[in-house]
Amino acid sequence: MRHTNPDRTAYTNATGAAHVLSGSAASALLAADPRERKVTAAQKEANMADLKCAVENCSYNEQHLCSKGDIMVGGQKACCCGETCCESFTQRREGTDSFKSSVVHPSKTISIDCEAVKCMYNSNYKCHADHVDIKGCGACDCRGTECATFTEK
Numbered sequence: 001m002r003h004t005n006p007d008r009t010a011y012t013n014a015t016g017a018a019h020v021l022s023g024s025a026a027s028a029l030l031a032a033d034p035r036e037r038k039v040t041a042a043q044k045e046a047n048m049a050d051l052k053c054a055v056e057n058c059s060y061n062e063q064h065l066c067s068k069g070d071i072m073v074g075g076q077k078a079c080c081c082g083e084t085c086c087e088s089f090t091q092r093r094e095g096t097d098s099f100k101s102s103v104v105h106p107s108k109t110i111s112i113d114c115e116a117v118k119c120m121y122n123s124n125y126k127c128h129a130d131h132v133d134i135k136g137c138g139a140c141d142c143r144g145t146e147c148a149t150f151t152e153k
């Protein structure tokens with residue numbers, strides 16, 4: 001069964017993007033108060049993962065790269081890849097190509113906030129993997145996606 005997030009808390013990360021966290025993830029993050037934390041350019045760069053995404057049905061997907069700028073991976077209780085998901089997934093609609101933005105372009109590297117605390121690459125709800133694969137060909141919602149790089153601690 002996939003993770004459930006009955007008690008969600010909204011927050012804004014260092015890049016200004018809005019996200020939603022649940023339960024203890026939210027508590028820990030809010031306790032750390034990221035809005036107060038100064039993130040240097042070098043620290044931000046160190047948290048960037050090389051991302052490849054196979055979810056062609058997502059509006060942000062452009063040639064297996066993600067154009068969102070940063071993503072949120074869910075799966076607070078995940079013990080395997082199938083229990084994680086890309087919560088930033090947004091289904092591509094008929095007649096639309098993808099989200100085109102003058103400021104955000106598809107990028108090889110991306111900042112990933114991640115709830116999957118049982119993953120060895122997760123530190124303080126950030127992903128520190130060098131490379132991340134998101135899978136979910138034909139997904140209709142985020143539950144059809146997963147982080148294939150998840151590795152249990």
Ligand code: SF4
Nearest residue numbers: 053058060061066086
């Ligand atoms: S599924 Fe996630 S990683 Fe893939 S393109 Fe969409 S937002 Fe980006």
Ligand code: SF4
Nearest residue numbers: 114119121122127147
């Ligand atoms: S590799 Fe682990 S920490 Fe990184 S996004 Fe995937 S599940 Fe989260």
